[in-house]
Amino acid sequence: MDVYAVGLVRAITSSIPLVSFSYLLSNGMIRINFQPYTTQQLEQIVHARLRDAKEGLEEPPDVINADGVKFAAMKVSSISGDARRVLDICRYVSGLVPQR
Numbered sequence: 001m002d003v004y005a006v007g008l009v010r011a012i013t014s015s016i017p018l019v020s021f022s023y024l025l026s027n028g029m030i031r032i033n034f035q036p037y038t039t040q041q042l043e044q045i046v047h048a049r050l051r052d053a054k055e056g057l058e059e060p061p062d063v064i065n066a067d068g069v070k071f072a073a074m075k076v077s078s079i080s081g082d083a084r085r086v087l088d089i090c091r092y093v094s095g096l097v098p099q100r
Contacts, residue, residue: 035081036077036080036081036082037077037081037082037083038077038081039070039073039074039077040073041083042072042073042076042077042081042083042086043069043070043073045083045086045087046069046072046073046086046087046090047066047069049087049090050063050064050069050090061097063093063094063097064090064093064094064097068090068093069090072086072089072090072093073086075089076089
């Protein structure tokens with residue numbers, strides 16, 4: 001009987017200590033590196049989240065325009081390509097919009 005274990009780790013600094021991680025790699029664990037998101041992919045992710053957030057609202061407010069999303073996506077993709085970072089930036093900016 002073969003037993004397989006699958007684990008996802010977002011960074012080597014996560015909860016697995018470096019010694020344990022090295023041990024796992026030396027015992028047959030395969031490491032897969034994912035490519036960072038591109039500017040276009042980050043824009044699509046943010047627009048999809050905005051679309052989902054506006055769903056069901058009668059008069060959804062425009063909290064961030066397309067140029068703002070593009071600018072944030074370009075900056076993040078040039079540094080890390082991390083979708084969480086661009087979403088954090090857009091969430092912060094949306095909090096700066098005055099309430100009606």
